[in-house]
Amino acid sequence: MTPPSAAEGGDAVVERPAAAEPASRPELPDDLARGFPIGQAIGWVVLVAFVAWLLWLFLDNPNLDMAVVRHNLFNANILKGLRNTLMFAVCAEIAGLVIGVIVGFGRLSAVRVFRTAAWLYVWVFRSTPLVVQILLWGNLALLLPKLGVGPWHTETNQVMTPFVAGVTALALHEAAYIAEIVRSGVTSVPEGQREAAAALGLSWWVTQRRLILPQALRVMIPPAGSAFVLLLKSTSLVVVISGGDLLTEAQNIASVNMHTIELLLVATLWFLLVTSVAAVGQRYLERRYDRQNRREPVRGPRWPLGHLGRGTSRKAGARA
Amino acid sequence: MSRVDLWGVELSYGTEQVLKGVDLSVADGEVVCVIGPSGAGKSTLLRLVNALLLPDRGHVLLDGELVGRRARGGRLHAMPERDVRVQRKKIGMVFQKFELFPHMTVMQNLCLAPVIHKDLTPAQARERATALLARVGLADKHDSYPGRLSGGQQQRVAIARALMPDPGVLLFDEPTSALDPELVGEVLSVMRELASEGITMIIVTHELRFARDVADRIVFMDGGVVVEEGVPAEVLDRPRSERVRTFLERV
Ligand SMILES: Nc1ncnc2c1ncn2[C@@H]1O[C@H](COP(=O)(O)OP(=O)(O)OP(=O)(O)O)[C@@H](O)[C@H]1O
Numbered sequence: 001m002t003p004p005s006a007a008e009g010g011d012a013v014v015e016r017p018a019a020a021e022p023a024s025r026p027e028l029p030d031d032l033a034r035g036f037p038i039g040q041a042i043g044w045v046v047l048v049a050f051v052a053w054l055l056w057l058f059l060d061n062p063n064l065d066m067a068v069v070r071h072n073l074f075n076a077n078i079l080k081g082l083r084n085t086l087m088f089a090v091c092a093e094i095a096g097l098v099i100g101v102i103v104g105f106g107r108l109s110a111v112r113v114f115r116t117a118a119w120l121y122v123w124v125f126r127s128t129p130l131v132v133q134i135l136l137w138g139n140l141a142l143l144l145p146k147l148g149v150g151p152w153h154t155e156t157n158q159v160m161t162p163f164v165a166g167v168t169a170l171a172l173h174e175a176a177y178i179a180e181i182v183r184s185g186v187t188s189v190p191e192g193q194r195e196a197a198a199a200l201g202l203s204w205w206v207t208q209r210r211l212i213l214p215q216a217l218r219v220m221i222p223p224a225g226s227a228f229v230l231l232l233k234s235t236s237l238v239v240v241i242s243g244g245d246l247l248t249e250a251q252n253i254a255s256v257n258m259h260t261i262e263l264l265l266v267a268t269l270w271f272l273l274v275t276s277v278a279a280v281g282q283r284y285l286e287r288r289y290d291r292q293n294r295r296e297p298v299r300g301p302r303w304p305l306g307h308l309g310r311g312t313s314r315k316a317g318a319r320a
Numbered sequence: 321m322s323r324v325d326l327w328g329v330e331l332s333y334g335t336e337q338v339l340k341g342v343d344l345s346v347a348d349g350e351v352v353c354v355i356g357p358s359g360a361g362k363s364t365l366l367r368l369v370n371a372l373l374l375p376d377r378g379h380v381l382l383d384g385e386l387v388g389r390r391a392r393g394g395r396l397h398a399m400p401e402r403d404v405r406v407q408r409k410k411i412g413m414v415f416q417k418f419e420l421f422p423h424m425t426v427m428q429n430l431c432l433a434p435v436i437h438k439d440l441t442p443a444q445a446r447e448r449a450t451a452l453l454a455r456v457g458l459a460d461k462h463d464s465y466p467g468r469l470s471g472g473q474q475q476r477v478a479i480a481r482a483l484m485p486d487p488g489v490l491l492f493d494e495p496t497s498a499l500d501p502e503l504v505g506e507v508l509s510v511m512r513e514l515a516s517e518g519i520t521m522i523i524v525t526h527e528l529r530f531a532r533d534v535a536d537r538i539v540f541m542d543g544g545v546v547v548e549e550g551v552p553a554e555v556l557d558r559p560r561s562e563r564v565r566t567f568l569e570r571v
Pocket residue numbers: 333338356357358359360361362363364365
């Protein structure tokens with residue numbers, strides 16, 4: 001019943017057994033095995049087969065006339081519709097950004113009445129279907145036949161063309177989402193940054209513009225990019241007020257030649273192209289505002305697609 | 321160089337009174353270390369000195385001039401933001417978490433404020449920044465982004481940034497608490513050098529050895545008041561109050 005060797009332990013050096021030497025060094029291969037990823041291979045086969053089957057459904061379908069698709073892809077009216085769709089999206093995005101930034105900062109204001117007004121805005125425009133908002137703006141004349149005050153007024157329908165109504169509805173709706181994106185971006189910047197800026201004697205305006213927004217943008221660009229892609233697609237909703245967009249034009253043609261599916265396919269192809277370009281733009285912006293994760297300040301080309309030519313630079317610059 | 325006076329300063333966050341009548345004077349060129357347990361109100365005290373907070377009661381003065389407020393018609397009025405910003409240039413602040421601007425290079429971090437205030441031309445700012453970076457031992461890091469620097473290097477950049485407008489007072493809020501132990505020394509040695517050059521410094525710190533070495537005076541705070549103050553040997557070796565003694569035993 002003696003306690004285990006505490007007494008003799010003292011400051012005696014504990015002896016460790018020497019690492020056992022293998023009697024002889026066994027022959028070991030140097031090459032690393034390259035396993036064949038059988039699971040992944042099956043996945044690829046299934047994916048390719050599935051996509052091929054979908055394409056075949058389209059291409060080898062007696063009800064689908066690819067010649068009509070080809071013929072209408074560059075139809076003058078389709079191209080005009082495409083231009084209108086882009087105009088809708090770009091105008092609505094610009095106006096939406098301006099309003100959204102103001103509303104977003106309103107939601108963060110120290111002044112309660114601003115916060116409430118901004119919250120109300122977001123609540124209204126996010127809580128009603130976009131298509132309803134488009135219809136409301138498009139039919140504004142039913143509610144207010146004349147616009148303006150006193151001697152200065154005109155027929156509502158002269159101002160609220162389908163284009164103006166569509167842009168207004170899309171912009172106000174987009175602004176509500178931008179406002180939320182701005183709010184989350186700005187709150188993602190640590191409070192200490194504002195304190196440091198104040199301690200340096202920087203004004204609110206300089207602090208926001210030079211310090212908070214550039215940092216917030218990194219967080220804001222991915223959701224803002226998604227919002228823009230969504231907006232691009234949502235422009236097709238102006239078909240309900242005959243907005244003259246891509247889908248409206250496609251349907252107009254279809255109503256004459258009865259090739260509904262073919263013309264929907266034409267619209268689809270153009271949307272795929274346009275949204276893909278937008279996605280590339282988003283990636284470029286993301287990289288641009290990711291400056292702090294690079295080792296050195298960026299010199300050299302800053303044009304879109306720049307990353308395609310410098311395949312490894314992204315990895316080299318990523319935080320270790 | 322500047323002097324700082326706090327007279328009967330009280331401050332509450334909502335209903336919680338954090339400072340309950342603090343009197344503290346820091347003379348020209350004096351180095352004061354503020355110690356005390358967590359929640360004592362040390363950070364709050366520093367924020368009052370550069371008007372990041374305004375006291376509910378009492379007065380904060382820089383070189384005999386009210387900070388963030390102005391007396392008119394027998395009342396205290398908040399100073400216009402513009403004037404507060406001018407005052408803040410005379411006060412440098414160094415934070416526990418450095419608070420460098422991560423999207424700007426070291427050089428841009430240093431030059432931003434003086435150039436925006438038009439106190440220096442960009443060329444003058446760069447020249448001054450280069451000199452200050454050399455002084456904190458980072459002459460080769462101009463173009464680095466803060467994320468690429470070690471904690472100790474970042475804090476030394478932050479000190480250089482605080483020195484850019486040539487402030488009369490430097491405030492430090494636990495400047496080494498966020499650092500790995502082996503990086504603490506390089507920051508303290510920069511601070512030690514500044515202290516020997518006669519700039520007024522108020523340092524909140526848990527580094528008692530450092531405080532003993534550089535402080536002209538040690539201030540012990542607890543529960544929103546100054547419990548004890550005196551030269552380091554007095555406060556650290558022969559504290560009069562029980563609270564200081566138990567605090568020193570614990571650290
Ligand atoms: N912005 C704030 N809002 C509400 N309460 C706060 C705020 N900042 C600090 N407090 C409270 O005020 C008290 C004092 O805080 P302060 O940061 O000044 O303490 P401190 O002495 O610096 O402590 P530490 O050593 O932990 O940094 C604490 O109880 C804290 O919870």
